[in-house]
Amino acid sequence: MTLTPELRPALVGSDNEAGDDEVLSRSFFDVLERGEAAWPGFSPANKTVAEVVRSACGDEDPSTWLQGCDAREVWLAAGCIEGLRAALREFDARYIAPLVGILDSTQLDAGRTADVQQRVRAKMLGEGPDGIVRIARYCGRGGLAAMTKVIAIRSAVDLARVESRHPERQPSADDQAVARLVDDGLGPERTAMGIEQRAALKQAFEDAVARLDGLERGVLRLHLVERVSIDEIAAVHNVHRATAARWLTRIRERLGQSTRVVLRDRFALTDAELDSFMRVIDHTLDLSLSRVLEPGMTDDR
16 A cells, blocks of 8 residues: 555645655555554544654654554544544543542542543643644654553542642632632623622622532533633544534533522512522623634534
């Protein structure tokens, strides 16, 4: 088999004068065969695999890199980048689930450990500072396990350090999400609200967030606290981006409904006051979710 006009630039770059095309082609298709044999449950496109190889090999000659690479990692990385659910499940099972044992020494509780796992998953499936998806950058040389451990330990240490310095002031993930809603989402409306009104709104958001289920709170934290995109949220939870978009839409609706109930029942607002609050709340939620929700979402595939 030979490299097609589409595959070669994806593999070596348009300006790269790679070595012998026959050797490059043979090495690449050998990796494809070994990857498919290792993971028969999913099949990323050849072009995606080529792009992963180009990202992973860096300045090294791709022919040389291919001959010594771990085809399993390359195939898995390509599947994860394409959002193939079987690949994402394998990534979770092999690299995310084992982090529980590694994090035991940090003495994090189960909730904090789960938060760290989500952060690792989101970072590995997101772009690094160089614009390359981290799972592609570190695959092929046994680097996936090492990198997931490094990110996990750093996240756990940072969390423990902050909590040890300010144990009485360290907000929970839900507290941080509420703070983002109140402080980031209000914009100009914030300056027009009195202290009592802002306190009432914050309390209403806290109660509304508490009424969300575990999945919804996790998605809200990723979006508001970690600033994770819709595609990354979908990748973290092994779903299509349209599903993640519907989750966020549902969360927005539940937050709005719950906040209205809390404001009406707890603070005995008049209809006019409640309507005024709800205009601010609707604006806040729309502004908060507009960063990730886009028109034209497709159905689940």
